[in-house]
Amino acid sequence: MSTIILYVIIMALGIFLARKNIIPERLKSKIGHCQTFALIFLLGVLGYKLGSDKVLLEGIHFLGLQAFTIAVLSIVFSILLVFLFYKKEDR
Structure with missing residues (x-):
């Protein structure tokens, strides 16, 4: 729980710095x-x-086709969306 609070504080600090135009x-x-x-x-x-x-690698065959499919599709669509957004940003 304390790690999450630290992350939120760091993000809030970044937002504060951006709003106040403190960063050169x-x-x-x-x-x-x-x-x-x-x-x-x-x-x-x-x-x-x-x-x-080692435990994950030994039991990877138990994860099944569904987990593999979800992982591959997540990676593919993440890369595709990043590619599309960066293409629009360049225009």
Whole structure:
């Protein structure tokens, strides 16, 4: 529970900083790069954690076709939606 409160406080701090225009413009232009790096880093850590979990890897055949289908479709549609939104943003 305390971790969630910490996340909310950090998000509130970010909203406060954005509303008060405290962050300089040259730093704002680099925020996108920081977000991309953080996302790639988190995905790498998640992949490592899942790949090193012996219990999960041993029981993966029990998850079934439905779980696999849901996971694949979630990934595909997430990538598709991000691609579509970034395409619209570039115009």
